[in-house]
Amino acid sequence: MDGPDKPGHDGTGGGAPTKRSRAAPAPAPAPPPIPRRNKAVANAAAAVHGRTVSPWSDAEITEAFTRFEAQDPEPNGELDHTDAFTLLVAVVLSAQATDTGVNKATKGLFAAASTPAAMVALGEDEVAHHIRTLGLFRGKAKNVVELSRLLLERHAGVVPQDREALEALPGVGRKTANVVLNIAFGVPTIAVDTHLFRVANRTGLAPGATPLAVELGLEARIPDRFKLHAHHWLILHGRYICKAAKPACSRCLITDLCRWPDKNF
Numbered sequence: 001m002d003g004p005d006k007p008g009h010d011g012t013g014g015g016a017p018t019k020r021s022r023a024a025p026a027p028a029p030a031p032p033p034i035p036r037r038n039k040a041v042a043n044a045a046a047a048v049h050g051r052t053v054s055p056w057s058d059a060e061i062t063e064a065f066t067r068f069e070a071q072d073p074e075p076n077g078e079l080d081h082t083d084a085f086t087l088l089v090a091v092v093l094s095a096q097a098t099d100t101g102v103n104k105a106t107k108g109l110f111a112a113a114s115t116p117a118a119m120v121a122l123g124e125d126e127v128a129h130h131i132r133t134l135g136l137f138r139g140k141a142k143n144v145v146e147l148s149r150l151l152l153e154r155h156a157g158v159v160p161q162d163r164e165a166l167e168a169l170p171g172v173g174r175k176t177a178n179v180v181l182n183i184a185f186g187v188p189t190i191a192v193d194t195h196l197f198r199v200a201n202r203t204g205l206a207p208g209a210t211p212l213a214v215e216l217g218l219e220a221r222i223p224d225r226f227k228l229h230a231h232h233w234l235i236l237h238g239r240y241i242c243k244a245a246k247p248a249c250s251r252c253l254i255t256d257l258c259r260w261p262d263k264n265f
């Protein structure tokens with residue numbers, strides 16, 4: 001519990017404390033509120049530092065990705081899927097949810113419907129029932145059924161390998177399109193989620209105030225041979241090592257390259 005400040009009792013009514021309050025010592029001033037070290041704060045702090053830390057040199061970027069590659073040559077995402085359509089649905093469902101939570105929800109959903117036609121036939125209420133453990137599940141169910149209908153109407157039921165066509169589907173933004181293009185079609189896109197945004201800013205890899213600025217910075221600076229897997233290396237690094245509240249700097253394989261001034265040892 002963070003113990004948020006409570007309003008003082010003096011003068012707030014609800015009784016007749018006049019005699020006692022005259023004799024009692026003045027209450028100590030309330031301590032200032034303690035800032036929460038949540039992800040948003042950590043990311044915002046990283047972005048602020050990102051504007052002041054010196055960006056990595058080309059040699060440092062190459063060194064960092066050489067280490068990521070040596071540690072995990074073929075990194076994989078953690079969303080369960082069997083093809084481009086189930087990947088697309090899983091990524092749409094992953095907004096503000098953990099991959100573990102999405103995988104639990106899609107186990108039953110994909111058993112019931114794993115194609116656009118089957119998803120439309122299943123219908124919004126049944127989809128919502130399968131994914132009811134996820135936040136915003138009603139809106140997500142609506143998007144999944146509608147994007148399935150549009151895939152049938154516009155693309156013969158096939159997930160298009162085209163950013164513009166993907167982003168025209170409900171619930172699909174730039175990040176989701178980048179993930180689908182990368183994993184399903186092998187396009188070297190770099191999807192910037194909360195983890196990549198934090199890591200890019202903290203380290204000095206590609207500082208930027210917005211996810212798009214970070215994405216463009218990463219695309220411009222990461223050598224081509226590392227681009228296909230860069231998204232996975234960085235997301236896994238952010239999820240398990242360079243965590244928002246307590247980065248595990250003592251276990252980090254790029255700690256000597258990282259510019260973050262608040263390392264946690």
Ligand code: SF4
Nearest residue numbers: 242247249252255258
């Ligand atoms: S040294 Fe710490 S802050 Fe820097 S990348 Fe590694 S875990 Fe993150």
